[in-house]
Amino acid sequence: MTFDYTNAEHKLDKKIIELGKKEFLPAELVSLISNVAKIQLQAEKQAAPAMPEVSSLAPADENIQGRPLLARADFPYDHKQANELFESFSKILINLSGPIADATVLITEQIKNGDLDLEKVFAAYLEGDDSFFAKYGEETPEAPRTLNFLVQSSITPSIKVVARNIAVNLPTIEKEDVEAPTSVDLNIELSPPAARNHGHCPVCGSIPFIHELRHKQGFRYADCSFCHTEYRVRRLACAYCDQTDQSKMKFFNVEGEPGYRVEVCDGCNNYIKTIDFREMDKVSIPTLNDLESLPLDFLAVEEGYKRGTLSSWGF
Numbered sequence: 001m002t003f004d005y006t007n008a009e010h011k012l013d014k015k016i017i018e019l020g021k022k023e024f025l026p027a028e029l030v031s032l033i034s035n036v037a038k039i040q041l042q043a044e045k046q047a048a049p050a051m052p053e054v055s056s057l058a059p060a061d062e063n064i065q066g067r068p069l070l071a072r073a074d075f076p077y078d079h080k081q082a083n084e085l086f087e088s089f090s091k092i093l094i095n096l097s098g099p100i101a102d103a104t105v106l107i108t109e110q111i112k113n114g115d116l117d118l119e120k121v122f123a124a125y126l127e128g129d130d131s132f133f134a135k136y137g138e139e140t141p142e143a144p145r146t147l148n149f150l151v152q153s154s155i156t157p158s159i160k161v162v163a164r165n166i167a168v169n170l171p172t173i174e175k176e177d178v179e180a181p182t183s184v185d186l187n188i189e190l191s192p193p194a195a196r197n198h199g200h201c202p203v204c205g206s207i208p209f210i211h212e213l214r215h216k217q218g219f220r221y222a223d224c225s226f227c228h229t230e231y232r233v234r235r236l237a238c239a240y241c242d243q244t245d246q247s248k249m250k251f252f253n254v255e256g257e258p259g260y261r262v263e264v265c266d267g268c269n270n271y272i273k274t275i276d277f278r279e280m281d282k283v284s285i286p287t288l289n290d291l292e293s294l295p296l297d298f299l300a301v302e303e304g305y306k307r308g309t310l311s312s313w314g315f
Helices: 005-020 027-046 060-064 079-094 099-112 118-126 130-137 146-169 286-292 294-302
Strands: 208-214 219-224 230-233 249-252 260-265 270-275
Touching (some): 027 286, 099 146, 118 146, 130 146, 208 286, 260 294, 270 294
Antiparallel strands (some): 208 219
């Protein structure tokens, strides 16, 4: 199925308007993320990464058991475009004020004098080498996630295009491999895909950064933190440790933020946010929903839980 960029652009414009109405979000942050999101969407149209051979993807039986189609470290990307986007986003950040601008100036200077090899930085991101970025963040302590933001924002258009193309090879899960329906599923819809028995992404193996409830039955979908593939998962399982002991799982809401809730797991002490716009007239774009629901992150941290992954913006 061809991706509908016209519809995506329309949704993005509407979502940006919604974000602009959130008083707790600084106008400068909304402007930055909105600008980057628009550039990324246009970049997706032009990205030309070399596609992996189908023979290099995980076999159907292994994928169903939990092996991703393609490990994130093996994802190809459009090197020329990623470098150009990095430069463009760097200019945007330098024009801002404060620590993030100063950090970007330092990063830019180190790239120019050869102290920072951008290709190696992209490779570290693909490999999920958090220690590399944590160590570099020590050089820009007032804005430690600046490099993460620049790299992730620059390479994501390519990654999304690759994921979209190889996802067509995901095997169909047979009935016996999915969660058994409960009594509320008597009139279950036939169109949604079967739920995966693992919380991680079936395309790249990364963990999700947010969930969303859809359809009248409240089917639970996950959005991958790396390749942004959307996939259906079990309703009653931790997104990160896969445990299903309901005595260790709970959720809570934040007053004034309808349509969002936090799900926490006392088994691994992680939390993930869940979107439920089924009865609301709201636009859903996972990466921007994540930004719009920041108050839930603050509450979860106050309660002693930690986020299983960085936001979709690298911080």
